[in-house]
Amino acid sequence: MRQVFIIMGKEWRDGMRNRWVLATTALLAALALTLAFLGSAPTGAVKTGALAVTIVSLSSLTIFLIPLIALLLSYDAIVGEIDRGTMALLLSYPVARWQVVFGKFFGHLAILGFATVIGYGFAGLALQLAGSDNSGAWSAFMFMIGTSALLGGVFVAIGYFISTLVRDRGTAGGIAIGVWLFFVLLYDMALLGGLVVDQGRNVTPQMLNVLLLLNPADVYRLLNLTTSNDVSGFAGVAGLGAGAGLGSWTLMGALAAWMVAPLVASVALFARRQV
Amino acid sequence: MKHEFVNRDTVVLRAVSRTYGRQLAVDAVDLNLRAGECIGLVGHNGAGKSTMIKMMLGLIRPTRGSVQVFGEDPSAGAAAKARRELGYLPENVALHPSLTGAETLAFYARLKGQPAAGNEALLERVGIAAAADRRVGTYSKGMRQRLGLAQALLGNPRALLLDEPTTGLDPALRQSFYEIIGELRRDGATILLSSHALAELEGQVDRVVVMNRGRKVADGGIPELRSLAAIPPRIRFRADGVEIDKFAGWTTMLDGRLERACAEDEVAAILRELPKSARQIEILRPTLDELYAQFQKGAE
Numbered sequence: 001m002r003q004v005f006i007i008m009g010k011e012w013r014d015g016m017r018n019r020w021v022l023a024t025t026a027l028l029a030a031l032a033l034t035l036a037f038l039g040s041a042p043t044g045a046v047k048t049g050a051l052a053v054t055i056v057s058l059s060s061l062t063i064f065l066i067p068l069i070a071l072l073l074s075y076d077a078i079v080g081e082i083d084r085g086t087m088a089l090l091l092s093y094p095v096a097r098w099q100v101v102f103g104k105f106f107g108h109l110a111i112l113g114f115a116t117v118i119g120y121g122f123a124g125l126a127l128q129l130a131g132s133d134n135s136g137a138w139s140a141f142m143f144m145i146g147t148s149a150l151l152g153g154v155f156v157a158i159g160y161f162i163s164t165l166v167r168d169r170g171t172a173g174g175i176a177i178g179v180w181l182f183f184v185l186l187y188d189m190a191l192l193g194g195l196v197v198d199q200g201r202n203v204t205p206q207m208l209n210v211l212l213l214l215n216p217a218d219v220y221r222l223l224n225l226t227t228s229n230d231v232s233g234f235a236g237v238a239g240l241g242a243g244a245g246l247g248s249w250t251l252m253g254a255l256a257a258w259m260v261a262p263l264v265a266s267v268a269l270f271a272r273r274q275v
Numbered sequence: 276m277k278h279e280f281v282n283r284d285t286v287v288l289r290a291v292s293r294t295y296g297r298q299l300a301v302d303a304v305d306l307n308l309r310a311g312e313c314i315g316l317v318g319h320n321g322a323g324k325s326t327m328i329k330m331m332l333g334l335i336r337p338t339r340g341s342v343q344v345f346g347e348d349p350s351a352g353a354a355a356k357a358r359r360e361l362g363y364l365p366e367n368v369a370l371h372p373s374l375t376g377a378e379t380l381a382f383y384a385r386l387k388g389q390p391a392a393g394n395e396a397l398l399e400r401v402g403i404a405a406a407a408d409r410r411v412g413t414y415s416k417g418m419r420q421r422l423g424l425a426q427a428l429l430g431n432p433r434a435l436l437l438d439e440p441t442t443g444l445d446p447a448l449r450q451s452f453y454e455i456i457g458e459l460r461r462d463g464a465t466i467l468l469s470s471h472a473l474a475e476l477e478g479q480v481d482r483v484v485v486m487n488r489g490r491k492v493a494d495g496g497i498p499e500l501r502s503l504a505a506i507p508p509r510i511r512f513r514a515d516g517v518e519i520d521k522f523a524g525w526t527t528m529l530d531g532r533l534e535r536a537c538a539e540d541e542v543a544a545i546l547r548e549l550p551k552s553a554r555q556i557e558i559l560r561p562t563l564d565e566l567y568a569q570f571q572k573g574a575e
Contacts, residue, residue, distance in 0.1 A: 003386060006382070006385045006386055007386075010371075010374075010382050013373075013374070013378070014371065014373055014374075017373035017374070018373050084369045085365055085367065085368070085369035086369045086370065086371060088329070088332075088334055088365050089363065089365050089368065089369070089370075089426075090386075091332075091334055092332045092334065092358065092361065092363040092365075093358060093383065093386040093387060094355035094356070094358040094359050094386065094387065094388070095355075095386055096355075274335060275329075275334045275335070
């Protein structure tokens with residue numbers, strides 16, 4: 001465990017040094033603030049808090065941005081160190097390979113978690129100070145921050161899987177972008193297209209539930225847009241109705257599984273890898 | 276007696292082979308490294324030197340044969356203890372550019388479970404104490420190499436595996452590098468130095484292991500290698516006013532000097548028989564480069 005912490009600490013320090021922490025936090029804070037103040041302007045007379053609206057727009061943004069940041073942070077983590085030669089030196093120390101993967105993972109997770117909590121939290125705080133009444137939406141907002149960090153963890157883990165799978169950094173980068181496009185854009189487009197064509201003849205609600213669980217970005221969407229009444233009123237189509245069949249514990253479990261499975265797979269792959 | 280001798284072996288390779296796909300990188304190599312010994316591992320690029328070192332570190336598993344470091348299999352999960360006693364300097368050492376020299380050393384010291392208290396002295400010892408608070412990314416090649424050596428020395432390892440440690444070092448640095456190596460050897464550490472030039476190792480190592488295309492083609496001290504290579508010494512002299520006919524077996528060179536090849540144990544006798552008028556007497560032994568070339572040729 002000690003070794004995991006040492007490697008995690010080094011990853012964090014690296015993140016501070018090459019400005020990853022600063023840049024990510026600033027980016028998330030800027031976008032969240034923009035959405036909070038511009039996006040909530042139309043609420044005006046509607047009887048709902050600005051924060052609830054912000055959750056809808058911010059979680060839609062998170063689905064695009066957090067996976068991308070997470071993959072950019074992680075795709076290089078293993079293959080890059082092998083390439084540069086720092087991995088051979090690291091593994092000549094009394095460190096097990098799983099400790100290297102976990103240490104780096106927790107380091108990157110800490111960077112993303114920090115950026116999300118500080119960046120989004122800042123925006124939420126600003127809204128509160130601006131004087132809107134959000135009493136009911138705060139717990140949903142905290143929940144969104146937590147699940148955003150979790151979504152980041154999922155894609156960091158997927159990035160590690162890619163990083164242990166391929167032989168060179170360029171390939172890993174290409175696959176990472178492909179994975180991002182697939183989960184964030186193509187999957188939903190194909191799913192919606194399929195549903196339109198099918199007209200409800202073959203695809204049962206159970207099947208749709210399973211299909212939604214197969215994409216971590218959709219799991220995140222369902223978690224944030226349907227589990228809170230205050231918010232689901234605004235989510236509209238994104239709610240998709242199907243989410244009703246999936247409890248938030250199932251969804252959380254699915255997200256956790258999406259994080260653990262790629263991580264375990266990358267530990268197994270890395271154990272057999274030539275350095 | 277024998278048992279005691281076995282105990283002093285720090286690294287033992289038994290019939291170790293390693294293939295990459297269909298290519299044989301290391302072919303049935305037996306090797307013992309003992310405590311207090313400095314060994315040169317010499318071979319051309321791709322002769323299997325780095326692969327052997329990586330097998331000793333447990334980074335690569337041998338395809339056949341066994342590797343033992345301090346009596347343990349270095350690639351086994353329980354090898355953490357053995358790794359604590361090893362120091363490794365990779366070829367073209369790569370370090371994290373965003374950390375400072377002191378931070379780099381502190382990171383590796385923590386991994387090895389060493390107190391950070393000795394780090395400053397270590398940086399002093401390799402001569403980069405003044406640059407300790409600068410980022411490694413700003414270091415020159417020689418400074419990175421010294422920092423690499425410093426991390427290899429963490430925790431006074433019982434065995435040091437150094438992969439081409441002196442490439443890119445200027446002669447003064449090389450000198451101080453060998454001084455450090457000498458101190459460690461006196462303390463009883465095993466030191467393995469790989470190099471692609473035999474000449475560079477002269478006077479620095481107790482024993483040389485010559486590799487060619489994955490096979491061990493020679494193993495011994497440099498004088499032993501000389502006799503193994505069987506390149507005879509040659510004696511030359513200028514003898515003005517001496518009847519050349521008296522020297523049967525000698526050939527006349529273009530400049531008028533006489534030359535003959537002989538066995539090593541004949542040298543003294545031949546020198547004694549030279550006439551008093553002999554001048555410019557030279558004994559020519561093969562240079563280390565010639566010796567090395569001979570081994571590479573012989574292996575083919």
